[in-house]
Amino acid sequence: MALMPKRVKFRKSQRGKIKGNASRGNTVAYGEYGLQSLDGGWLSAEVIEAGRITASHATRGEGKLFIRIFPHKSVTSIPLETRMGKGKGEPEFWAAVVKPGMLLYELGGVSEAAAKDALAKVAYKMPFRCRFVTRLPAVG
Amino acid sequence: MLVNTILKVDARTELGKKRVSRLRKGGKVPGVLYGHGQDPLSLVFDKKEFSTLLMGGTRVVDLARGNEVEKAVIRDVQFDHLGMEILHVDFARVSADERITVDVPVDVRGISPGVTSGGILEHLLHSLHVECLASAVPERIRLRVDELQKGQSIKVKDLKLPEGVRVVNDSEAVVVHIIEPKAAVVAVPAEGGTAEPEMVAKKKPVEDKKED
Numbered sequence: 001m002a003l004m005p006k007r008v009k010f011r012k013s014q015r016g017k018i019k020g021n022a023s024r025g026n027t028v029a030y031g032e033y034g035l036q037s038l039d040g041g042w043l044s045a046e047v048i049e050a051g052r053i054t055a056s057h058a059t060r061g062e063g064k065l066f067i068r069i070f071p072h073k074s075v076t077s078i079p080l081e082t083r084m085g086k087g088k089g090e091p092e093f094w095a096a097v098v099k100p101g102m103l104l105y106e107l108g109g110v111s112e113a114a115a116k117d118a119l120a121k122v123a124y125k126m127p128f129r130c131r132f133v134t135r136l137p138a139v140g
Numbered sequence: 141m142l143v144n145t146i147l148k149v150d151a152r153t154e155l156g157k158k159r160v161s162r163l164r165k166g167g168k169v170p171g172v173l174y175g176h177g178q179d180p181l182s183l184v185f186d187k188k189e190f191s192t193l194l195m196g197g198t199r200v201v202d203l204a205r206g207n208e209v210e211k212a213v214i215r216d217v218q219f220d221h222l223g224m225e226i227l228h229v230d231f232a233r234v235s236a237d238e239r240i241t242v243d244v245p246v247d248v249r250g251i252s253p254g255v256t257s258g259g260i261l262e263h264l265l266h267s268l269h270v271e272c273l274a275s276a277v278p279e280r281i282r283l284r285v286d287e288l289q290k291g292q293s294i295k296v297k298d299l300k301l302p303e304g305v306r307v308v309n310d311s312e313a314v315v316v317h318i319i320e321p322k323a324a325v326v327a328v329p330a331e332g333g334t335a336e337p338e339m340v341a342k343k344k345p346v347e348d349k350k351e352d
Contacts, residue, residue, distance in 0.1 A: 007338045021221035032263065036222065061321055064260055091336070101221035109261045131222075137194050138243040138267035139217050 002045035003071050004094045012088055013073050022101035028135045030066040031108030033115035039128035042095040043104070045071040051105060051122045058118035063110035068103045069096040104130065146202045146209075147190060149173075152182040169226050173203065173212055175233035187226060194226075197279035199242045203231065211274060213240055236275040241308055243267045246315060247280045252288040254318035259290040265315045268296070269308040278302050285316060293317030 018040040028034040048067060055065050071094035078089035098104070105122055107115045116132055123130040152170060154163055160170045169187045174180040183203070193201060194217065203210045212231035220227055234240055245267045255261050268281060281299060288294065297311040 001335075004335065005337045007340050009340045011336070011339065023221065026221050027219075027223060032266075038222070062260070064262055101223075108263055109255075133223060135266060136219060136223055137197075137217070138245045139194075139199070139214050140243040140269070 002049045002094070003067075004045060005070075005072060008074070011074060011091055012076050016073075016097070018097060018099060020099065022099040025068055025103055026101040028103060028106055028133060029068075031064065031106035032135060033108075033110075033112065033119065034068075034103045034106040034133045035119045035122055035126075035130050036133045037098050037102050037104055037126070037128055037130055038100055040099045041128050042073070042075065043069060043071070043098050043127065044075075045094045045096075047125060047127065048096065048104075050125050054122050054125055055105060055107065055118050058121045059107070059110055059114060062114070064108045066106040066108070068106060069098060071096045073097055098128070103133070145193065145198050145200065146204050147185055147193060149183045149185040149203045149205050151205065152184040154184070155182065164225070164227070169229060171229035171231060173210070173231045173233065175212075176235075178233065183231070190229065191226065197245070199244070199277045200234065200240075200274050201231070211236060213242060213274065213277075234274040236273070238274050239271055240274050240277070241269060241271045242277055244270050244278055245280045247282050248285055248316055249282055250284045250286040252285040252318060254288050254290040254292065257290060258321065259318040260321050261285065261288075261316060261318055263316050265296070265309065265313060268299075268315075270301075270305050271308055272302075272305040276302070276304055278305060283315065288316070288318055290318050290320065 026036070048069065048071065052065065052067060059065070073095050074091040075093050075095050076089040077092040104126065105119065107118060110118070119132050149171070154160060163170055163184060167187050168184050169190055171183040171185065172180055173183055194214070200211060200213050203212050211234050213234050214229060215232045216230040218227040219225065246265060248263055252261060270278070272278070281301065283294065283299065285294070293314045294316050295311065296307050296309050296313045296315060299307065299315065301307065
């Protein structure tokens with residue numbers, strides 16, 4: 001089952017605008033390798049699920065996959081052959097708002113070659129350009 | 141440990157967004173040096189030279205400014221939103237005999253029997269906060285998992301540390317453990333169209349029961 005919020009305050013949300021780059025969630029935090037988006041956009045729950053399945057098939061159940069995004073936003077649409085007006089359409093799907101630089105998936109417990117291979121297959125499913133990233137050096 | 145930790149720096153007179161971005165375009169990185177009760181000093185140095193040191197695991201560098209050499213610890217490195225470009229670096233002055241706290245990466249080596257028998261190696265602590273002499277900061281802490289079975293873990297207290305190094309993290313914190321893989325979740329399509337989340341019930345307005 002694709003990801004979706006359990007409880008919401010409002011069924012429908014406004015479209016909003018994706019401004020700027022990701023200043024949070026843009027570094028590898030849980031695993032060792034990650035898939036970073038280079039563009040912004042909406043990522044539907046179905047695509048997130050497709051990416052998860054692709055990654056788990058590619059790693060053959062080895063390692064651990066972390067999904068760093070969640071579809072909080074409901075996207076509505078008006079049915080075909082409907083006259084304009086009469087209010088906002090019904091929720092069609094749930095989507096995650098992705099900013100350039102956001103980490104989409106992370107992998108841990110696998111070799112770099114295996115992670116690269118798996119995340120390349122996931123990147124093929126994504127609607128925007130992605131790149132493979134590793135952890136930044138620990139400084140502090 | 142790396143032998144060459146010298147970084148050639150110059151005092152920076154270019155301040156402000158525009159001037160600093162011009163520096164970055166020219167392959168330089170702006171930075172600042174502070175600490176030990178002295179005035180902060182704005183610096184500029186070569187990006188390539190600094191990247192080599194940073195990726196090599198160096199945490200304490202010798203900043204060579206003309207004939208003057210100062211020891212400093214890399215306190216903070218700012219990257220751009222993609223983590224590709226170094227935007228700014230903070231250095232804190234230290235002396236060789238001073239004890240400092242730094243983050244040191246944990247390097248997991250070996251193939252554990254728990255993984256070969258179907259377990260998943262979960263690496264929870266990727267870096268440790270350690271206290272040590274500024275002249276003897278370990279590049280990384282090596283951890284061998286050759287004897288780790290399913291369900292077993294290695295905690296901070298189990299780590300073999302170099303002499304004079306003390307971990308600041310909680311001694312009971314788990315660094316790595318091997319867990320059982322979870323059963324794959326099978327996607328079940330929702331019956332009767334798209335499933336909807338539960339609505340948060342709206343609060344009813346409280347009726348005033350004031351008696352006049």
